[in-house]
Amino acid sequence: MELFTDRVFIFHRFVLLTLIISFVAYFDSKSAVKDFTLIAGGPEEIAVDQAGYRMEDQKDFRIGRYVEGFKILNEKNDVVFRGKVTGPIHDQFADADVWKGEFTELKIPGTYKIQLSDSICSWTFKIGNDIYFTLFQTLVRGLYVSRCGFAVKDDAVSHPPCHLHDADTLLINGKRIPDGRDATGGWHDGGDYWRSTMSASQAISRILWPVELFPGAFDKVNPLLLPKERWGNRPDIITEAKWGLDWLAKMQSPDGGVSTGIGPAVFHMPPQLPPQYDPVRHLIGAVNSSHTAKTGAVFARAARILKSYDQQYAESCLVRARLCWKFLQEHPTLVAPKTNNVYGRNEDATDRIWLAVELFRTTGDKRFNDDFTVRFKKLDSAYPKAPVSTQTIRNYNLHEALISYCFIKIGADKAIQEKILAGLLGDCDRMVAGSMAEGYGNVLQAESWKERHTNGNALQMAWELAMAAELTGEKKYREVALRQLHFVLGANPLGKVFVTGVGSNPVRNPHYRPLSIRNLAPPGLVVKGPTHDKDYVREAFCGTPPPPEKSYTDLYATHWCNEPDIEVQGQIIGLAAYFFATALNSSH
Template sequence: MKMKHEQPIGIAVNQLGYRSQDTKIAVIPGQGGRFHLVDDQNGETVWHGSTSPAIVDAASGQTVSRGDFTGYEAPGTYRIETEDGQTSAPFVIAESVYEDAHRALLKAFYYFRCGMALDELHAGPWKHEACHLTPAIVHGEESRQVDAWGGWHDAGDYGKYVVPGAKAVADLLLAFELYPEAFAQPLPLPESDGSMPDVLHECRYELEWMQRMQDEESGGLFHKLTTLQFPGGDVMPEADTAALYLSPISATATGCYAAIMAMSARIYAPYDEPFAASCLKAAERAWAWLAEHPDMPGFRNPADIATGEYGDGQDADERYWAAAELYRTTGEGRYHEAFQALAKQNAFGKYELGWADMGGYGTFAYLMSEREEDPELAEVLMRGLIQRADELAAVSERDGYGISLHPDQYIWGSNMLVLNHAMLLLIAGRLSGTEDYESHVHEHVHYLFGANVMGMSYVTGYGAKPILYPHHRPSEGDGVKAPVPGLVSGGPNKGLQDDYALKHLAGKAPAASFADVMESYSTNEVTIYWNSPAVLVLSHFV
């Protein structure tokens, strides 16, 4: 069994480094005191400081203090040392530190591709053959098959799911809409053409798969495409040859699809008008299905399917998002009326950004729309967004590592919450015209790349101590020592939801409930929708 970097260690810093004028914080276990910034090349001390008063940090289970060296801006490679002998990993101070990681986080989606060979030119040693090309059986209609090849593998397994796929594409398209300059340089991809940015090429690969998932007869969306069971932990995608099944149509998948297709129609129009038109047509057809099915039950796996469920008891948030995007794209009053009615419901969060609650995307679409025709509703939504951002900032102020999670939020995929919160803080700041939240966003990024109780970068291939053994079947089965780069690990999970965690992590503090082993899928799996908010957040800094 592979294990590495499992115990919390030393002084925690952003192992990628710090931009010269950004907030720079080191988290130091213990009572604190004097600390030193040391030139890692010659050992000379270049900065002295005193930590903040120590606090007991409930999430990490540590007493910690914080050393602020924001005022030091000279480029170079450094480490933090204390007078009692603690030291940090080396890091840089530079004008730019995130460009390579940003590109890797985006390139990861290429490595998640299904249905095509990943060639050595674009995939390097992580190449593999084409996979999952057989038509899928429609569950419950065994004589009917649909050719729904393509798209992205969702996570460490090879399932493909509309709902989390829509969240991932939404994050990437939002990133492009807000920070187009961050995507000026090609990755490159096989489709790179010097005309359309590569982020749009990559999203299109998923969007075209989603279009194949729309039922030709009804316009609804099949919820997912998977085998009946997960394959073994080291099975490469091309060796996963079990029969593929389309799970039944769901309202949540159809609502997400209507939303993301309407959003795509708007974003792709300047680059490929026929594709944009196909997206809008698909969105309108999905909306018609939603209108015809106002009271659909939540999706649950059929009894013989054991792959990821992505179940959801209600679909108001997906309908809210779809109405907002269709209104923003078309300006049609019927979509505005539907949005206004859904906005009055309390069944979902208006500022959540996870696959189980998509309400935040609907709120963003409405507040960013130039078609706003209900200023009172917009004002209510904006006040709520600022209130939510202020709440997250207040939690960050109290947390020992500067992030916005309460101890009980270290759940499966806690790093998605970290990044979703950072994303919300950025967009709240942008829409309100304030920079008050930016220092908190810095600390969320620092946490991802090593300023955490584990002293690890939660991104494969990046940082002095990155995760090495993610729960990701291609990384386990390809014979390459290093995992696929640019993958965001799910992160600490106090729930003890796999056998390894149950045996080895019981009694750990919430933020320390993590294991860098393939076997701990509940802490160390990877997914497209943990990478996607990371791309958006880093886009702000490149």
Template sequence: MRRVIPSLFVLLTLSFSVAAQTYPVHLNSIGFLPELKKSAAIPHECESFKVVNAETAKEVFTGKSTGPKFQKDVDQNVWIADFSEVKTPGKYYLEVPGLGKSTEFEIADDAFRFAAKTSMRAFYLWRCGMGVHGEYEGNVYETEACHLKDAYEDYIGKPGSQRNGTGGWHDAGDHGKYVVNAGVTLGVLFYAWDHFQVNLEKVEYELPETAPGYPEFLKELKWETDWILKMQYPDGSGRVSHKLTRTNFSGFIMPQDDHEKRYFTEWSSAATADFVALMAMAARHFKSYDAEYAQKCLDAAWVSYRFLQENPEYKRFEQGDFQTGGYQSRNVDDRLWAAAELWETTGDPECLADFEKRAADMEFEIDENWDWSDVSNLGMFTYALSERSGKNPQVAQTIRKDILENAGDLVKKAQEDVYNRPLAGRYYWGCNGTVARQTVNLQVANKLQPDKKYIETALDAVNHIFGHNYYNRSYVTGLGLNPPMNPHDRRSGADDVEAPWPGYIVGGGHSATDWVDEEESYSHNEVAINWQAALVYALAGFVN
């Protein structure tokens, strides 16, 4: 993104432009599906509203708003406009007498397909070790092949030795690669394919041919899986390096200009357990397309799983010389997930017993607020949805009950929040990713016991991300109304294109009202693969 010092005239022009895009009606600016819920929030006193066809200027629906409802965290009285009765495809806007109009939006069966494509292609644009190229809204986004010397083994006992660690995705706004964060990322993306394959096959991602014979969605996942395989120690022990980075963060430079020495770090038990889970998932999802590769993944999973069984103590990663992302995880949740995925892939009874014991130790808890530091939900969900025999009936019943109760709580919280945010009242670094990831809880519950409320609440999360929020803005670069322009992303900050790289969800505010669209604010505006995977999953449930 070009850095310029604006003149007073430019600043005044920009201020006017932003004001001109301020609408009194807050809604999902991407659009709505014909048969599902449609609503908007209006933080201004109003009694009625109408829906107008944007192409004919004809009124198609008139409704009464409900409210007001005061919510402390946003310090607003909010009225709600429900226009679910409008189902005819087309382009529309809401008009509120005395206040004004909303931005235009679309009602269509494929309303979310372009957003789903753009958010998934964002992973391709994150690729490390090869040049990437994308064109979006008249701009060209590209990098040259980068980090081709990944990486050195100085920190795993071989000073000066170099081994192939190329590939994978850059983790976030920086150029590092981290196994623990890749764990929840690939786990959620494999879930997206497992739960919504029919939907995702409708999307053309326009990816390069790096995995012949694979569906495009899985082709992108294999790019990361190939790198994860390289993180296992080559000595046959099963240990897995925690990350591959330089010792400190680079400045805002393009990845091909980052020539600092990069290293495999020491192993951690969390990274090793996540490796097991991912390789087990890869083995079963890739088997139909490449049985030899799938077996390679499974063999690697077994080596690391046996190592973990022989070494039950927690091995924390110590940062030492490194100032890059820590991703410290307590590892009990990672081990539980590893056992669940290896059992689901192989049916091994020892893995099943391992999982059930660990699940009991964790009191079968299902978390509504989860990310890379606690992936126990992934293990619980895999077990609950599995059709394999041999489950302990009491364990299975308890986990199912807890999943449904958790989803019910999310429904209630979304219904009580004026912007229907399922993570109602909780804000922190990366909370937008959690809002998107809560759709996994809801969709899993819907698979266990179909309920329209689960689907509507998952849609509430999507709506919130794309403008049904306090700011009346999209949180995703290049998509929706007034999207972020200054993400904490080294490519966006270092290239010569004013608009940021497209399709990336930013982390969000630490309170309901403190989000800032500023490049320097990594804790508010960074992009990251774990949040991105959650966005891909959230959209996957609504692709037609």
């Protein structure tokens, strides 16, 4: 009884603390314009990637005013490079004329800072080919800390296993059905404690791409996870993928259908409490055909990629992928009953394409290629334009499916591959042109800045550019892809690193409920990023808001721009891992 009383007391303390913090943060957010208006004279006005630059890559900084020249100083404050700025190029989304200072010729590993002719200095940054190794390890750690049902060990957000008994009921069309499955595992989707199979599938797929493109590149990477947290001696990136896959397996019914995931019956966000004190009752979502296709595609990818790490486990993934296929063959139209409040989708045609592609790529079975071909011919074009939406980063996989088809070397329809590649390159050329036309080099256009997840959408485009580079060898695509990573890591008009624990000016107050454990952010969480989302602009700013690229506040209350999500976490892990691996590969 004493233990129960103590827990209730602790719970009430957390609720009271949450209300106080939220009240203060909300009203503080109303003054965000003045808090984030840059004044000339601070390091944040020098837009530089605070993680650093690889030795052979283009290196530059951006600044929203003219300066006579600049120097690069090493750790001893010795001048190692001098240069002049060029420009300006107007950036419409920062509403600024932007000058560029290039120092690509500096290729000596070390830690540096930029000093302008008026003596203002930048944040420090590194040059070296291990830059993205360190970054991607930190980012994988950022996914690990969102594990559910696990005793997370971390300086900021350690907690005992959570949500062990709260999902014992299935919800279908308003009817609650007892369900005895073990629903533990997976990752919390973002700042909340829901768990979506759609979100998990996106994250797993993206972190597996560099593993497949560069076999063995991660096998000798020193792990950050503890021995009991890892899958044997396998790399952390593989361990984390398996953690997600194991939970997806629990969400699959015997007939092959996959649940939407774990969430409340109606939209209800938990208070700012540690996960073990979450009072919200979660239910198991009904089977959804879109989620089934996405999960099946990821199982098929895992079966192909993980066979060198564990043949038996890879075979089990293929069995599950085939079960998803069987379910969808038996249910040729959309299956999407009303269910719990996690991310759902009322369209599955493009997801079925993705499943067919991955099964064909893994097995070589002609029937999967035939199914893909029939569905491909029904598309509006060979490479349809992606929808502009906040949800695109989590529910749209058509481009991934089409790009994956282009990597198939045996048995694929060459004419279709050529059409897809032409469409991809057309898209990528427009991205390159758009990036070059803006002073800070972001690929997003006006309509995208009205949505949330601007970092996620830009990183998705960066991934497409990187894949175009892999398929063609065109350097320009890789450079613009890397520019998007630079933007997220500090080379933006706020001089802000949109990742916790990276660089000198990182995100410190993400909308992340485990923050309540010690009021500290764990390293490696990427947040949504600047936005002109109408709700955010209305709630966060008084009067005219700043331009889109500056429309950001580092406050817990501003979830519109400052919440992490595992889909975007998967994207930035995949991209950082890609650039780490290409640094090891002399052909790049």
